[in-house]
Amino acid sequence: MPTSCASYPGHPRRARTLPCGLAGLALMLSLGACGPKPDIRIGFIGGLSGKFSDLGTSTRNGALLAIEQVNATGGIDGRKLVMVEQDDKQNSEQAVIALTELKKQGVVAVVGPSTSSIATAVVGKANEEKLLLVAPTATTNKLTGKDDYFLRATGDASLYGRLAAQMHFEKRGMRSVALILDMANADYTESWAQPYADEFSRLGGKVLAMQRFKSTDNPDHQAIAKGLLAASPQMVVTVASSVDSALLAQRLKQLQPELALAGAGWASTERLIELGGSSVEGMLFEQYFDRFDTSPKYQRFLESYKARFKSEPGFGAVLAFDAANMVIAGIAKAGEPAALKSTILGIESFEGVQNRVTLDTFGDATRSVYFGIVKDGAFAKLD
Numbered sequence: 001m002p003t004s005c006a007s008y009p010g011h012p013r014r015a016r017t018l019p020c021g022l023a024g025l026a027l028m029l030s031l032g033a034c035g036p037k038p039d040i041r042i043g044f045i046g047g048l049s050g051k052f053s054d055l056g057t058s059t060r061n062g063a064l065l066a067i068e069q070v071n072a073t074g075g076i077d078g079r080k081l082v083m084v085e086q087d088d089k090q091n092s093e094q095a096v097i098a099l100t101e102l103k104k105q106g107v108v109a110v111v112g113p114s115t116s117s118i119a120t121a122v123v124g125k126a127n128e129e130k131l132l133l134v135a136p137t138a139t140t141n142k143l144t145g146k147d148d149y150f151l152r153a154t155g156d157a158s159l160y161g162r163l164a165a166q167m168h169f170e171k172r173g174m175r176s177v178a179l180i181l182d183m184a185n186a187d188y189t190e191s192w193a194q195p196y197a198d199e200f201s202r203l204g205g206k207v208l209a210m211q212r213f214k215s216t217d218n219p220d221h222q223a224i225a226k227g228l229l230a231a232s233p234q235m236v237v238t239v240a241s242s243v244d245s246a247l248l249a250q251r252l253k254q255l256q257p258e259l260a261l262a263g264a265g266w267a268s269t270e271r272l273i274e275l276g277g278s279s280v281e282g283m284l285f286e287q288y289f290d291r292f293d294t295s296p297k298y299q300r301f302l303e304s305y306k307a308r309f310k311s312e313p314g315f316g317a318v319l320a321f322d323a324a325n326m327v328i329a330g331i332a333k334a335g336e337p338a339a340l341k342s343t344i345l346g347i348e349s350f351e352g353v354q355n356r357v358t359l360d361t362f363g364d365a366t367r368s369v370y371f372g373i374v375k376d377g378a379f380a381k382l383d
Contacts, residue, residue: 008167037079042067042111042327043131045098045106045122046114048087051215051243052185052272054318056114059136060085061309063111063318065326069304076332088113090216092121092185103129105121108337109327111320116140116157116188123150132341134327136319137288140187141195144364151344151363153323153352154288157188160265161196163369165287168235168262169203172284177262178233180224180248182240185236185266186215189239192264196237208233214242225251225256242269245277253279260284269314273374280374280377287370289318290377293354322352 044063047056067081075081077237084105086098095118102110110130113119126133126149133150138194143150168174177200197207208231213219225248228236233348236252236259238245245267252259262284263272272280290298301321305313313321330344341363350357355368371382 004330014301022165031188037077039080039082040076040331041053041084041105042324042331043099043105043110043112044083044085044100044134045095045102045110045118046085047090047111047118048085050090050113052090052241054242054269054314055137055266056087058269058314058316059112059114060322061305062136062313062317063324065301065305065308065317066324068308070328072172074127082330083111088118088122089144090115090118091187092118095122095127099125099129099131103131107131108331109134109340111136111324111327113138114316115185116142116191117185119143119150120187123148125149130338132327132344134323134344136295136323138188139191141191142187145362146192147362149341151326151341151359152325152365153319153357153367155366155369156262156364157191158195161192161194162199162288163195164237164262164264164284164371165199165203165205167286167371168284169200169205171382172260173233173234174205174260176206176208176231176233177237178228178231179205179207179211179239180228181210182244183212184341185241186239188266192266193237193239209318215240219244221251224248225255228252229255233281235262237262237264238267240267241263242267242272243275246272246274246280249276249279249283265315269316270312273377273379276374278377281377283374285372285379287372288315290366290368290370291372292381294352295354297382299355313374318353322350322357325352326350326357339373 038188044060046059064083067083071080084107086102088095088098099122114136114137119135120142135152141156141158143154179193181193239249249261265286268285330340334340334343348359360367372379373382
C-alpha cells in the first residue's frame with residue numbers, strides 16, 4: 001500500500017507533497033511532519049434492534065471480528081481500523097439518516113446493510129455520496145447488474161430460490177407447495193419466492209398459493225396458517241425471518257402435524273430453533289455457509305468468534321466477516337478512498353473464511369450454496 005501521509009482521510013493537506021518514508025533527512029528534521037497515523041474508519045449499518053436484530057447483530061459481530069483481527073497484527077500500514085456502527089432499525093428513512101451520519105463521521109466504506117429492503121432504500125444515498133457499501137446478506141435481485149456503490153459478499157436471491165425449488169422437487173419429492181412472504185423485507189422475499197415458484201412449476205410441481213403478510217403489522221399467524229393449508233399443499237415454504245418462520249411453523253404444525261416445512265435462508269439463524277422448538281423439526285433450508293466445516297481455517301474462525309461473542313456465528317457473521325475482509329483488502333491496496341470501489345472490483349476474487357467469493361464487474365458475488373435441515377433440535381447437513 002502507498003505510504004503517503006495523504007492516503008486516507010485524517011492527514012494534513014500539506015503532507016500531500018511529503019510521502020512518509022521517502023522524504024529522508026527533511027522528514028527526520030521535521031520531527032512528526034506526518035504526525036501519528038490516524039485511524040481508518042469503516043462503517044457498519046444493520047438492524048441492531050427490533051425483530052430482525054438477530055441478523056443485524058451477527059453481521060455486526062462478524063465485521064467487528066475481522067477488524068479486530070487485523071488490528072491485532074498491526075492494522076494497515078501501522079494504522080488502526082475503527083468500526084463505526086449505526087442501527088438502521090429496519091426502517092428505510094432511519095437507514096438513510098444512519099448512512100448520512102456514517103459519511104459525516106468519515107468512514108471510507110460501509111459493511112452492510114443486512115437486509116435487502118434497507119439496501120434498496122440507501123443505495124441512492126450511497127451513490128450520491130460515493131460511499132461504498134459491501135453488503136454481507138442483502139440478496140435482492142433488484143440491485144443485480146447495476147453499476148453503483150453497492151457490492152456484496154453473497155449471490156442474489158433468485159439463485160437461491162431456484163436451487164431450493166430444485167432440491168425440494170428432485171431430492172425431497174415435493175409436488176405441491178404454498179409460499180408465505182413477509183413484505184417487511186419485500187425486496188428479498190419477492191426476489192426469492194418468484195424464481196422459486198417459476199422453477200418449481202417448470203419442473204412439474206404446483207404452486208397452490210403465494211400469500212403475503214407484513215410482520216411489522218402484528219399479523220395473525222393462526223389465520224395465515226389456516227389460509228395456507230386451505231389449498232392442501234404437501235409443503236409450506238416460509239420466506240420470512242426466523243421469528244415469523246418459527247411462529248408460523250408452530251401454528252401450521254398445530255393444524256397439520258405431518259406437514260412438510262421449508263424456509264428461505266433468511267430464517268436459518270439460531271433463533272429459529274430457540275423460538276420454534278419441536279415445530280421446526282425437519283424444516284429445510286438453503287444455507288450460505290457450511291456449519292459443519294472441519295477445515296483448520298474455519299475452526300480458527302469459529303473458536304475466535306465463540307470466545308469473543310459467546311455464541312455461534314451463524315450465516316450472518318460468516319458473510320460479514322468475509323465482507324469486512326473484502327473492504328480491508330481494498331483499503332490495503334487502494335491508496336485513497338476514491339479508488340476503493342475500482343480496487344475491490346479489480347481484485348475480483350477473495351479468499352473467504354470457507355470458500356472464495358468472486359465478484360463480477362457489477363460487484364455481484366458468487367459463492368457456494370449448502371442445504372440443511374433441523375434435526376434433533378439442531379441444524380444438520382441434508383442427507
